[in-house]
Amino acid sequence: KTLHGVALAAEGLAATARDGRMDPALARRQAELVARSARRAAAESRDLLTDLRRETDPAHGTDMAAELASRTADFAARTGLPATFTDTDAGTPTSPVPPVPPSVARQLLTIASEAMENAHRHASPTRVEVRAGVHGGSLRISVYDDGQGLPAGTNLEELGRAGHFGLVGMVERAASVGARIRIGRGEHPRGTEVRVDLPLAALTPGGRNP
Template identity: 75%
Template sequence: LNAAPGWGTRLVAGAVVVTFMASYALFRDWERFGPLLLRHPTLLALDTLFGALLLVSAGPGSTLAYVSVCTPFLAGLIYGWRAAAVFASLQGLVLLLVHATLDNPHTGPAEALLLPGLCVVAGAAGSSLRQLMLRFTEATRALTEMRARLAVTEAVSAERARLAREMHDSVAKTLHGVALAADGLTRSAAAPDIDAARVRQQSGLVARSARRAAAESRELLADLRRESDPGHGTDVLAELAARTRDFHARTGLTATFRPTGGPAVPPVPPAVARQLLTIAAEAMENAHRHAGATRVEVLAGVHGGLLRISVHDDGRGLPPGTDLEQLRRTGHFGLIGMVERAASVGARIRVGRGTRTHGTEVRVDLPLAALTATTREA
């Protein structure tokens, strides 16, 4: 409207096209440019200034004037209601100045105030949408943590039930065998013609069975005590280091363990730690048996509120197109067992190349909130 014919109009049209193309590129690659815009609000202010220059040339009756309400909406969505108020006021002032520069007596106050009012509404809508998104994010995070807590609690309950079954099936049966052996020893000792060899055999059986029952009882009671005492969790890093050394000594493969992350890893409930350690041990065994690996690297630490355990080997890697259903059909249940163990404690497992160019990486992520909740409940 206000540009001179010829090159002036072409420059304004080109600037409008470039502006929309740049906006499309920003939204298409938002994961890269979004954090930059969050750290530097002045970029949005420069965009507003550039848009104002275009608006002066294009006129308040153009489509660009209606697009200008997106600026306060974006400010409210990214920075909150204060920024929405600032940019809505700034954009409204620009629109009023543009109307003031026009020599058009037919422009009434209502028409001049329409777009500034829309800027205020857009800013309020953006800040309201931001609050809804933040609340939705918090609710999603709380739901994820609750699911992880429930999964860990169920894993602990299932493990205690397993210990009770083992107590019944192992210790109780062993003690029953001790009782039967002792009855036989009593009958042999009370017989008129005592068989010394048979008495010695039955006495040895009683002694061995009693020692076995005592060992089984100590092991089960130790597990129960660790689970019932919130102050005695499992040091996962120390256990991983020990299992890595044992794997190296047993197989001869180069196996190293390295702690990663910043914060210290909290004690892990024994039932949960047993599942995590079993996954790591199974991943190392797969590298030795199936991958033809020469080196295994185990990493563990806290990353962004997650306990992360990673096992990487330099072997041949998984065949392309491998999935759980195919593994189940072919009878390969190792990876399926790892996935089921991770799901039982509320962890997420990924199997693939990871960030490496070759080999296989097994990575397990467990929310720390689930560990703290389980420790309090224990």
Template identity: 65%
Template sequence: MPLPSSVNVEVNALQAVCRQVFGFRLAMIALASPVALLGAADGLATWLVGAAVLVTFMGSYAMFRDWERFGPLLLRHPALLAADTLFGSLLLVTAGPQSTLGYVSVCTPLLAGLAYSWRGAAFFACLQSLILLAIHAAIHPAIHAAGVGEATLLPGLCVITGAFGVTLRNLLLRFGAATRALAVAQAVAEERARLARDMHDSVAKTLHGLALAADALAVSPDPRRQARVVARSARRAAAESRELLGDLRRQSYAAPTEVDLASELTDRVRDFARRSGIEARYRGAGPGSVPPVPYAVARQLLTIASEAMENAGRHARPSRVEVSAGVDAGLLRISVYDDGRGLPPGTTLDGLRRTGHFGLVGMVERAAGVGARLRIGRGGAAKGTEVRLELPVEGVGR
């Protein structure tokens, strides 16, 4: 069964959000750095503020530019974010919380919530809030009642953004889990449909024919001949069962191999003619020869052609069946034509599905599964039925 992609959906989403937050921090640091440098005292203070600008700017740039390389370090070592917070506090001292660096401080708990969940968000929200309150108290020693709201605005935003980061993280994780569950359910449904088509197109039909042959054995004027038909049908059912099981194992364990489609079609046409007694032949068609086809694609194309021949033999009462394949105008075309009585008027896929006739429905589903288009009708003939499959040559290698 084809499994969903191994890509971790929620981790990718978290990484994308974290990268965007670092991009925002990068822009805010660039805007506030001149103010921080101008506000620093001469001498050692200027050097410290300059070092803080360099560290915080380059750290944000590295995370934004190459998260795949540096992001895992930040996720494994929260101390790196704590060091960045302390370096940023030097800029806050000189530029002031009212500058654009105030927005940078609010981003820190948001990043902690995204990266470290509740505990990280709580720790960094408290750390950043204490830094902001300490800086505001140093700038305004006497905090009066009117200034309490201003002093607690950014610390309050730190708490809010930390909680928002955790909430966003949980939503992304749940979305990723739901996406994977949906992908698995879809893969299971597709596998069930594929197995149903395989059983219908091979073993089920052969066993039905075997039952009919066994019923006819009791009243047959030539029991030996009828017994040979029963034995041949039983061997065919066993062979189809082995082919089906082998295909399941091959899809699970073996690498895809290419198939000579023309040779396989020739063999299947000969087998159909031998079993049915109907004149059947294969011929190449179109200016281009049939290219080698990967096993997964060839299996679907061959099953469609075999199903078309079997349907013609069972329902159309033809005198001959013609199968052709070739490449023309960039399309791989496979045609199965019979000169029988044709489809009943008003036949639709929905009608066939409702009445339990899944042969044509399965053929259409198989064609769609490999990116091909299937046409069923008279084609250019005056009577009979043509099943024509067209697959772009560039899609054959998928």
């Protein structure tokens, strides 16, 4: 998806140059977008390769709080949309967010990133809030935006038929690691919350839930 964004941004820059009325300010913004997107694609590629190399090292887990904080900050810098990350376990050493196997972490981080991108593209929010912590024996990650929310009656089957596979992909990714996902307003009066709950038992070898 990031590489597709690079291509679209580059095509926009080329179109601006072809029309013979290039606005220097617009051209600069488009070029900066290409550069930012390319750097993001490179970082994602490095992360993927690193994760693949760590798959055979069960002792090496991903620090989810640090990764989510980094991705949230990157999202805010890239889009200009206020976004914050809160480690709900901060200050409670009895229940810290445990290290997560890289293969599982990759799916959870992709869900969180996709939720932020969906909010930016479709919901017109004024802010995005990302949280992570341990709740009732599960690792919980939530992404909330205060935007316009999902249309009434939205369901995965209709989304799939319409070609909107972002939410469908989130559900599939959550299922692949034994997590439960909820997409809706949650306890908020408006907006959308994507909440993933992964039982801590699923983080141990042979402990993944169906």
